[in-house]
Amino acid sequence: MLSPTGALWLLLLSRLIGAWSHRSTKNVNLSPVQTIAGANLGLYFADQDQRDTAFFKVLAVERQSVLVGTRNAVLNISLSTMSVQKSLEWPPTADDVDMCQMKGKNEENCHNFIRLLFKQPKSRLIVCGTNAFQPACRQYRISSTGEYQIVKDIDGIAVVPFDPRQNTTAVYLSESDELYSATVADFSATLPLVFRKPLSGPTTALRTPRNDLKCLNDPQFVASFAEQNSVYFWFRETAAEYNNCGTAVFSRVARVCKSDQGDYRTDTDTWTSFLKARLNCSLPGDVPFYFNEIQSASEVVMSDQHGGPVSLVYAVFNTPSSALRASAVCAFNMDDVRSIFETGPFKAQRSSSSAWLPIYKSSLPEPRPGDCSANSKALADDVISFVRRHNLMYDAVPNYFDQPLIVDTNGEYQFTAIAVHSSVTTVGKQRYDVLFVGTDSGSVLKFVNVEGDRRVNTVLVETVGVFPSRSPVRSLKVVPASDGDKAQVSLLISTDSELKLMPVHHCANRTSCRTCVQLQDPYCAWDLINNRCVVISLPYVATIIFAITTFRHWQDGKFAQSVADGQSSLCLNVVSESSDFFMNELAPAFPLVDSPSIYTAECMTIAIIITLALASTVAFFVGYRFALWKLSFDAVPGFDSPLRKNVKGHNDRCEAYMPHLPVSKTVTNGSVNVSLPFTEPKGEKNVLTLNNGTLPRDYKTRKVYV
Incomplete structure (x- = not known):
């Protein structure tokens, strides 16, 4: 008979199997085509002292250099040599350091860790740092000789965090000279907020309500950007709508309107347009498996889908660290995000013990709460009150592809960062989004979804072990070449103390036509004339042969490439593909290592089912064996373990299992006499003394060892 726990697991397994049999995803091969030991590849920079x-933070990427925030400085690092060309020093004052240490912080934390940098018109910069737990910003002017001249100091509270370990994100709008930030506004990091700070002009400073857990509940901000008439913030937080069921973290996207000026009251400074919605990144089925904790998000990229260009945001998600370690990549259409905020129902709770229910258009005040086209100063009290009490949307933002593009259950790492090189054009004029995903083990994975039109068939082109230290990757940036040449595109990878600039492709590592095409890498194609795997650069391409039957006649040269399926009949006629050559291929250009096994989305479900089944079986077997052992140990009152040295313990056990037998104990001269009064049928009264050795001949008894 199944125990309640076993029945629960069985029910869960049956639901999972039913869900996936009803709607299974296409098999996604996430085993890397090649794995490269990238420790000695590319250009490297680290602050050894x-x-x-160091707490590196990539602030801005320019044509020839990258600006990096670190301890007490902004470093201008050349992209051609990865060496420091110039630095802007900004240490805290001695008084700031003393105050920091008086508040209980050690000397290592009492520095000015630069977190934000924005370029302004007229050769000016805004730089913000933690400033020894007293956040500050400073405006600089860049002179004609390239020197940084201080213009003014600006309060940095609510713009940057107090601690460099705290997450923050910000957007600068040059047209209105405003900073939009999402961070914490106090020393103890208990007052999160989304804040707008005007640097000039009549714009009103606005923030989210104070101490409102339904607005922001322990958020961790990961990304932000401005798009059309709004500014969007991507974060994860403790879900207020889940409080009646326990504690859970959900991922969100929040929106504020650029035109928001607050309400008509002069003593309020809160948004009238702050709205948020949940992000749905889950395995599809009747019982979805959710990836609830967003870690990083890309900028808005124009993705070339079969229906035309689509504005997508790619993001990486993890499961909670206490659960099964798994990661996923999902994509979200900005049209869906806007539609939910502009036309979707709101989510509300009548009381703290009530269910969260939708509020539809018919029950909303006019104009619609959160509408960016409305004049916030003219809003009625009922509209202002509604949007401040009900800022959560009922509908979640759907995954654009209806399922994750990537699911990874490798317990050795989880995803931490993402960058996207969108619409990479192949030799046959197809366009693909190339995804670069960083992990907490210092590696970078390159993925391509070779399908289109909202279908998923993702290929893991390669895995590169970037940092031997296995330091977590904090950020990834695709760095285009200054002349637009695709062959020169690079990937900038950062940790807390290291930078690495690497090419986005490793085509030269493939030494035959077959293996080059099998990469399914949009950057790579086999040169049929020169017999080498090359990077396709449009000025270099002449006559192009794509896949099997597509021919493009340009000027000179022939190339084979098939991102869709990794096979080309053109390779069959190449001399280098003979069996003799296969045995003696050229040495790879980059060091290869054995590819680790990475699981598909379907394998993840199978792994969960098998794990649960095995755990239930082992638990049942162990419990059953223990019950049998305990029964055999306890069922015979006269049995006693050899480890027991005294009779008292034996008699106590007997008392526990024979409550109907009164036991008397007599201690005489150190010996123990045990008398068991036994009630015979009426008319017979025999008292059996175990130590007298006299029993009736026909009396049956058990041996008792004392």
């Missing part, structure tokens, strides 16, 4: 306390 401040390795543990």
Whole structure:
């Protein structure tokens, strides 16, 4: 008979199997085509003197350099040499350091860790740092000689965090000279907020309500950007709508309107347009498996789908660290995000113990709460009150592809960062989004979804072990070449104390036509004339042969490439593909290592089912064997373990299992006499003394060892 726990697991397994049999995803091969040991590849930079306390933050990428925030400085690092060309020093004052240490912080934390940098018109910069737990910003002017001249100091509270370990994100709008930030506004990091700080002009400073857990509940902000008439923030937080069922973290996207000026009251400084919605990144089925904790998000990219260009945001998600370690990549259409905020129902709870229910258009005040086209100063009290009490949307933002593009259950790492090189054009004029995903083990994975039109068939082109230290990857940036040449595109990878600039492709590692095409890498194609795997650069391409039957006649040269399926009949006629050559292929250009096994989306479900089944079986077997052992140990009152040294313990056990037998104990001269009064049928009264050795001949008894 199944125990309640076993029945619960069986029910869960049956639901999972039913869900996936009803609607299974297409098999996604996530085993890397090639795995590269990238420790010695590309250009490398590290601050050896401040390795543990550098807290690198990539602030801006320019044509020839990258600006990096670190301890007490902004470093201008050349992309051609990965060496420091110039630095802007900004240490905290001695008084700031003393105050920081008086508040209980050690000397290593009492520095100015630069977190934000924005370029302004007229050769000016805004730089913000933690400033020894007293956040500050400063405006600089860049002189004609390239020197940084201080213009003014600006309060940095609510713009940057107090601690460099705290997450923050910000957007600068040059047209209105405003900073939009999402961070914490107090020393103890208990007052999160989304804040607008005007740097000039009549714009009103606005923030989210104070101490409102339904607005922001322990958020971790990961990304932000401005798009059309709004500013969007991507984060994860403790879900207020789940409080009646326990504690859970959900991923969100929040929106504020650029035109928001607050309400008509002069003593309020809160948004009238702040709205948020849940992000749905889950395995499809009747019982979805959710990836609830967003870690990183890309900028809005124009993805070339079969129906035309689509504005997508790619994001990486993890499961909670206490659960099954798994990661996923999902994509969200900005049209869906806007539609939910502009036309979707709101989510509300009548009381703290009530269910969360939708509020539809017919029950909304006019104009619609959160509408960016409305004049916030003219809003009625009922509209202002509604949007501040009900800022959560009922509908979740759907995954554009209806399922994750990537699911990874490798317990050795989880995803931490993402960058996208969108619409990479192949030799046959097809366009693909190339995804670069960083992990907490210092590696970078390159993925391509070779399908289109909202279908999923993702290929893991390669895995590169970037940092031997296995430091978590904090950010990824695709760095285009200054002349637009696709062959020169690079990937900038950062940790807390290291930078690496690497090419986005490793085509030269493939030494035959077959293996080059099998990469399914949009950057790579086999040169049929020169017999080498090359990077396709449009000025270099002449006559192009794509896949099997598609021919493009340009000027000179022939190339074979098939991103869709990794096979080309053109390779069958190449001399280098003979069996003799296969045995003696050229040495790879980059060091290869054995590819680790990475699981598909379907394999993840199978792994969950098998794990649960095995755990239930083992638990049942162990419990059953223990019950049998305990029964055999306890069922015979006269049995006693050899480890027991005294009779008292034996008699106590007997008392426990024979409550109907009164037991008397007599201690005489150190010996123990045990008398068991036994009630015979009426008319017979025999008292059996175990130590007298006299029993009736026909009396049956058990041996008792004392």
